[in-house]
Amino acid sequence: MKIMHQTWTLFKVVASLSSLALLTSVSGLNSLAAEESEKKKPTGYTNTPFIPGSKWRVHDDNRPRPKVVSPGRTSSTPPADAVILFDGTDLSKWRNAKGGSAKWIVENGYMQVPSEKERKGDIFTKEVFGDFQLHVEFATPAKVLSNSQGRGNSGVIIFGRYEVQVLDSYNNKTYADGQTSALYGWKPPLVNASRPSGEWQTYDIIFEAPKWNDDGKLVKKAYTTVLHNGVLTQHRQAFQGDTLHKKPAKYVRHAAQGPIKLQDHSNPMRFRNIWIRSLDLSIHDN
Numbered sequence: 001m002k003i004m005h006q007t008w009t010l011f012k013v014v015a016s017l018s019s020l021a022l023l024t025s026v027s028g029l030n031s032l033a034a035e036e037s038e039k040k041k042p043t044g045y046t047n048t049p050f051i052p053g054s055k056w057r058v059h060d061d062n063r064p065r066p067k068v069v070s071p072g073r074t075s076s077t078p079p080a081d082a083v084i085l086f087d088g089t090d091l092s093k094w095r096n097a098k099g100g101s102a103k104w105i106v107e108n109g110y111m112q113v114p115s116e117k118e119r120k121g122d123i124f125t126k127e128v129f130g131d132f133q134l135h136v137e138f139a140t141p142a143k144v145l146s147n148s149q150g151r152g153n154s155g156v157i158i159f160g161r162y163e164v165q166v167l168d169s170y171n172n173k174t175y176a177d178g179q180t181s182a183l184y185g186w187k188p189p190l191v192n193a194s195r196p197s198g199e200w201q202t203y204d205i206i207f208e209a210p211k212w213n214d215d216g217k218l219v220k221k222a223y224t225t226v227l228h229n230g231v232l233t234q235h236r237q238a239f240q241g242d243t244l245h246k247k248p249a250k251y252v253r254h255a256a257q258g259p260i261k262l263q264d265h266s267n268p269m270r271f272r273n274i275w276i277r278s279l280d281l282s283i284h285d286n
């Protein structure tokens, strides 16, 4: 009986070992087959026609592949190549208009514009940028104390010149070119995608810096695309120049790069999770 039991156990061991070997060899064969079929796919072509106006052929195998950027966990989380402008802890990346320290309140993971009595003024990034993609989150005051332009007014003022308006535009009748995500004084947003007062909202702003030639002639306007809470509100819209109040905008020549300014409009606006990616749009020129 004992011998029979031992033989049976031995048989089971041999059987399981051989099925394991079989499985391993089958999966080995499978991955080999997958590799083989992968190898058969061309990675590109060198005999296709040229793309009109381009030095590259259609599906050109010699065309440089894009640089890899590790994305964030969500579209609000900074990707690997982003410069973090505010992570909820301090204003070390910001300054005031005179170059001194930025004095807005920092608490609970956000920055807040101080009260009107303790007004500290606009703040600017210390670093300057050219073409970029900017992510900003903001919350207007939960308690509505005023109306029109007095409700949660601030602004993302690119280069300190081109304002993408920030306002509490939730059930707020104010002029169209002053609503949130308007290019202030010029283009209303395509739609009003505002969340209720006090809720966190997002801006994703893509900006192309204007260009002047050596003679001082404007050869490219400033363009911007804005997604407000993930909804497109400005589509590669040209600015008409430096944003002004009650007057049409006007271009004033400036350097190729500039800071991002957040406006102190005396309303206790909150901002958090601000990051920026510089863009090399020239990659698409060739």
Ligand code: MG
Pocket: 153, 154, 155, 165, 166, 263, 265
């Ligand atoms: Mg404003």
